[in-house]
Amino acid sequence: MAPAPHSPAEALHLAVALDGAGWHPAAWREPDAQPDRLFTAAYWVDLAQQAERGLLDFVTIEDGLDLQSDDHFARDERTDRVRGRLDAVLIAARTAPKTRRIGFVPTAVTTHTEPFHISKEIATLDYVSTGRAGVRVQIAGRTDTAAHFGRREIAPLSAEKVNTGRRNDPDVQALIEAHFDEAADYVEVLRRLWDSWEDDAEIRDVATGRFIDRDKLHYIDFEGRWFSVRGPSITPRPPQGQPVVAALGHATVPYRLIARSADIGFVTPRDRAGAAKIIAEIRSEQALAGRAEETLHVFGDLVVFLDNNAPAAHDRRRRLDELAGVAYSSDAYIFAGNAAELADLLLDWAQAGLAGFRLRPGALPHDLAQITDALVPELQRRGAFRTGYPGPDASGSGTLRGLLGLPRPANRYASV
């Protein structure tokens, strides 16, 4: 299926990015914030159910194999920020059975984990959510994160390598590329493992005593630069065939990962023209990767501070900045305003070819509630967002792929 063009009249896809008390570092101090519930299941169930009431496509859940830090390359010792987090896949698994339609896309770090484990974790998430699972792959370059594992084939990325004007040095570029190439290998292994069982491999043939047809199970025999994996998976092919794979990118190398490996790319344009430029680059890489005919959605990432009137949103952002002691900055565009203004912006940027948006609530639960209770109705009034989840007759009904218009992949190992 070729990628569908998006005009304002067509429905946007909307996701929300959940992280701690929200994306602003002082969000946990808001009157309605619940910093004492961050490590309880109920907190995450409430948020996912709220997102589902807004008919959103999916939630992402941030993760990391280190303690959060304001410094991208080293730990800090701040005591005024949310610190500590639970495993994102397990949050998703704990939450999914309490919802019915919304998708779950937890973050998995590729740099230090085993693709065999992550493959079956996401396949199992797909089973427990009956086809609503995805995974956002992320590299972990920090030196101190690598020290948590003590086994690494690729040198970590340090601040001095990346930030001190050396970013364009060939050595540093090679290192960055190595991390992302490894992530691409990782996704290849995930997909092969998901395919390593054909859909009808379980036969339960009493006459011959066979539970499976072993000819429908496949060794994946992946041999790459950094690791090899034999297979097959211990988990049968999940309901969606292959759960949805997403990645976030800000530059050519990660765009290439998105183009080669992902079903959804999260990108961070600052305006409509920037979005068009990024999309052109991803589409070109996608063609180079031989995937021109495959659906690859590009979502714009935005941090949002939403209130019923725009001044209130700006005031709130300012107030949070004051509490944080520093003006909040982000890799993504930061929006403050009301739902109508945000709807204008989203529909404008969508013209550049964005299939949807991943909104990062500045503060939880406030900005999530504003998304579901103000932005969604505003987009619905403009005919730009679904007014209900698709009915039982829709193709891929009840699955995340179905919501996103992504076909269920054929199994690479199945003989026709």
Next chain:
Amino acid sequence: MTKQIHLAAHFPGVNNTTVWSDPAAGSHIEFDSFTRFAQTAERGKFDFMFLAEGLRLREQNGVIYDLDVVGRPDTFTILAALAAVTDYLGLTGTINSTFNEPYEVARQFASLDHLSGGRAAWNVVTSWDGFTGENFRRGGYLAQDDRYERARTFLGTAAQLWDSWGGDEIIADKQSGEFLATPAPGAFKHSDAFFDIQGQFNVPRSPQGRPVIFQAGDSDEGRNFAASTADAIFSRHSTLKDGQAFYADVKGRLPKYGRTRDQLLILPAATFVLGDTDAEAADLAHEVRRAQVSPQTALRFIEQLWNTPLPDFDVDGPLPDFDPVVSDTLISKGRASVRMFAKNPVALADEWRARAADGKLSAREVVIEVTGRQSFVGAPETVASSINELVQADAADGYILVPHITPDGLAPFVDKVVPLLQERGVFRADYTGTTLRDHLGLDPLGQSGETGQANRAAS
């Protein structure tokens, strides 16, 4: 004093105990099966449910073994999902210490403990085979002698990570703006022959402090490991005599590690077949055994012991008259039980042939006799009495029951045997606590650094 019985439910596994050919057998992978199983166990006020694990599909004669249930979910993920559909049931997962890293396993168990409100438990196992290692970037393979050492240091390291948060770091005071009471929570440093890691653990202390620790080792070394570090043992000794010997031995080792008898529970795995009468149950048990050992399965067992493919062998005739092939290379891979066969295959084959001669049994009938007899067979009253007598006689503290039908095979036990045990006052009528430690009668762990695991494991 009358002991209280502990009961747990083992989700039917990927071996021939599980009768997938029964018309009542449901899916082994759909979440609905796991939900029904877990909710049945919780209806029976069980302490916990238990999941085994195997990280490579089994092979025999160089091809994937296809006669048993094949395929299962990821342990952590399915347990986290089951926490959503149960309120009290403990969630015990088997996780391998060879093909994981301590930081990751520690954060997954701590996360599961948070997300289940204190119901997580870890059955610590170790493999050493390069066969399974082929699925992992880390690769194989441990020298067999190193496996307990790795398990011990892995557990000790994980405990150090759990103890790196004391439980009072997060104050989240909106007024003062202090989220943390301390600038560097979770700091750790660990260096030994297996792990050289340092940094900050990123999951705050969980409701139980750490997961409840299970061990399944049976060797002298395994028993010491369990006596020094485990909260419960998943044993194979389900009969009176074996059970009492194992129980006395392991409980006797506890003082050496400064522990008391009630700090380590002994919970053998057990199977059961219920009938309206003892005679009916016995007949049913025989049918179940025949279903568990189909002609094809019997042949595979015989090949495993003889360690050679027997393509034209008739399982309704006698056992092979030649001796097993003694070799370091086994035709069966990824299966723990064949190591029992491999210890002394020639003697074991003689034993099987003697059984055949005594009972005038065919090869398949011998396999039915010598492998996997049910632990408890009888009318509900009989089974309740047997379990209670065994527990009161210190053959066990309770049992981990493995039904042979997924997912509803546990229901008859819950509906018919549990009420009898409750009437006798030897099993809880309702949950009295919320954490798995509560259910097991284990004292809560204190705050910072009091799991004791790190110290004991290192000694």
